Amino acid sequence: MTSTGEVEGxxxxxxxxxxxxxxxxxxxxxxxxxxxxxWEGVGFAAEAGIPAVLGVLFGIAVGAVLVLRRRWPIAVVLVGIGITPAVMGFLLGVVGLYTLASSEVPRRITATLTSMALAATFAVMYMQTSGDVEAGRTFVLMLSVFVAVALTVPPVLFGLYIGARRRLMESLQERADSLERELSLLADRAEERAEWARTEERTRIAREMHDVVAHRVSLMVVHAAALEAVAAKDPARAAKNAALVGDMGRQALTELREMLGVLRATAAEKPASAPASAAVAAPVALVGGFEDGPSLDELEALVGQSEAAGMAVEMVVLGKGAGYAAEVEQTAYRVVQEALTNCHKHAPGARVTVRLAHREGEVAMQVENGPCDGSSAEPGLPSGGNGLVGMRERVLGLGGVFVSGPTDEGGFKVSAVLPVR
Structure with a gap:
C-alpha cells in the first residue's frame, strides 16, 4: 500500500x-x-463522569491525530470511527474520509471503512435523538440517515474525484515524459540516418570519380604508349593518337566538372544550419540524381573508344530495349565501362566481347576477355582493387545480380543482371 506522499520505489x-x-x-x-x-471533550467528560481536564486532554490528543492523515489515512479514519460515540471529531471524520478516498488505498478498504463510519454516525445520531418523543420515530430515523449520509458520502465522493484527477495528471505527465524521450530517440535516429546517408553519398561519389577517371585515364595511357611507339615511324598515326589523348582528357574533365557542379549546387541549396531531416534528404536526392548520367545508347561510343585504343572488341546486342529508368541505364553503362577499363589494365592484346541482352523485366550485360596473347605488355596502370567492388555495390543496390571471375579459357568475365523496375 502506497500513501499519498510516497514515491514509487x-x-x-x-x-x-x-x-x-x-x-x-x-x-x-x-x-x-x-x-x-x-472543546467537545468537556461535554464528553460530563457524560462519562470524569474530570473535565481529562476530557479536554483526551480530545486534544485524539484531534491532533489528523496531522498523520497523509501517512496513515486508515488509522486516522479508524480513530474517527472510534470516537464517534463520544460525539466529537467532526473535522477529524470528514477530513479523514476525504484523505482515505483520495489516497492509493485499495477501494475495498475504502468502501469498508466508509460503511463503518456511516453505520457509526447513524447509530450515534439515532441514539442522541431517539429520546425526543414529540419528533416521532420516523422523523428521527430519516434525520439520522440524512446526517449520517451528509457527514460521510460527500467527503468520500470528493476524495475519489480528487484522487482520480491526481492519477490522471500523473498519467498525462508520464505520457508527456515518454513522448519527450521518444522525440529525443527519433532525433538521435535521424542523426544516425543522416550520417549513414552522408557515408553512402561519399561512397557513391568515390565510385563515380573512380569510374570516370579510371576509364578515361586508362585510355589516355594506352594512347600515349602507342604514340610513343609510332612517333618516329608513323607521324600521321602519332598525330591521330595525340588527338585521341586530347579528346579523352577533355571528356574526363567535362565529366568531372559536371559531377562537381552537381555537388556545389546541392551544397549551396542546403543551409549550414539545416536540421537533421534535411541532412538526410540532401544525400538521398544526390543518390537519385541519375538524369544527367550516361545511358545504354552511349555504349557503342564507349566500345568505339576502346577499339580506337587498339583493343579488339566485339559488341553483341540481343533483344530491343524499351527505355529503362535512368539509374538502371547508368548502372549498366558503368559496369561495362569499368569492365573495359580492367581489360585495358590487365588483359592488353586480348579479344573482348561485350554482350547486352534485353529481356522481359530485366537487362543483362557481360564483358568477357580471352587470354592475353603475350604480344602486348601491361601498360602499368595503378589498380586500387575497387573496380569490382564498385560494380558489385552498384548492381546490388538496384536489387540485381553480379558475378565475376576467371573463365576456363584463361580469360576473365564480368556478368550483371539488373531488374528494370
Missing amino acids: RAGPPLGWVRRRDVVVDVALGGASAVECG
Whole structure:
C-alpha cells in the first residue's frame, strides 16, 4: 500500500509531506481538530463522569491525530470511527474520509471503512435523538440517515474525484515524459540516418570519380604508349593518337566538372544550419540524381573508344530495349565501362566481347576477355582493387545480380543482371 506522499520505489518523506504547503495545511487542520475535540471533550467528560481536564486532554490528543492523515489515512479514519460515540471529531471524520478516498488505498478498504463510519454516525445520531418523543420515530430515523449520509458520502465522493484527477495528471505527465524521450530517440535516429546517408553519398561519389577517371585515364595511357611507339615511324598515326589523348582528357574533365557542379549546387541549396531531416534528404536526392548520367545508347561510343585504343572488341546486342529508368541505364553503362577499363589494365592484346541482352523485366550485360596473347605488355596502370567492388555495390543496390571471375579459357568475365523496375 502506497500513501499519498510516497514515491514509487522508495520511502516517502516524513508523514507524507512533499511540499512546505502540505506541512502548513496538515498542522493547521490538526490544530483545528485538536481545538474542536478539546472543546467537545468537556461535554464528553460530563457524560462519562470524569474530570473535565481529562476530557479536554483526551480530545486534544485524539484531534491532533489528523496531522498523520497523509501517512496513515486508515488509522486516522479508524480513530474517527472510534470516537464517534463520544460525539466529537467532526473535522477529524470528514477530513479523514476525504484523505482515505483520495489516497492509493485499495477501494475495498475504502468502501469498508466508509460503511463503518456511516453505520457509526447513524447509530450515534439515532441514539442522541431517539429520546425526543414529540419528533416521532420516523422523523428521527430519516434525520439520522440524512446526517449520517451528509457527514460521510460527500467527503468520500470528493476524495475519489480528487484522487482520480491526481492519477490522471500523473498519467498525462508520464505520457508527456515518454513522448519527450521518444522525440529525443527519433532525433538521435535521424542523426544516425543522416550520417549513414552522408557515408553512402561519399561512397557513391568515390565510385563515380573512380569510374570516370579510371576509364578515361586508362585510355589516355594506352594512347600515349602507342604514340610513343609510332612517333618516329608513323607521324600521321602519332598525330591521330595525340588527338585521341586530347579528346579523352577533355571528356574526363567535362565529366568531372559536371559531377562537381552537381555537388556545389546541392551544397549551396542546403543551409549550414539545416536540421537533421534535411541532412538526410540532401544525400538521398544526390543518390537519385541519375538524369544527367550516361545511358545504354552511349555504349557503342564507349566500345568505339576502346577499339580506337587498339583493343579488339566485339559488341553483341540481343533483344530491343524499351527505355529503362535512368539509374538502371547508368548502372549498366558503368559496369561495362569499368569492365573495359580492367581489360585495358590487365588483359592488353586480348579479344573482348561485350554482350547486352534485353529481356522481359530485366537487362543483362557481360564483358568477357580471352587470354592475353603475350604480344602486348601491361601498360602499368595503378589498380586500387575497387573496380569490382564498385560494380558489385552498384548492381546490388538496384536489387540485381553480379558475378565475376576467371573463365576456363584463361580469360576473365564480368556478368550483371539488373531488374528494370
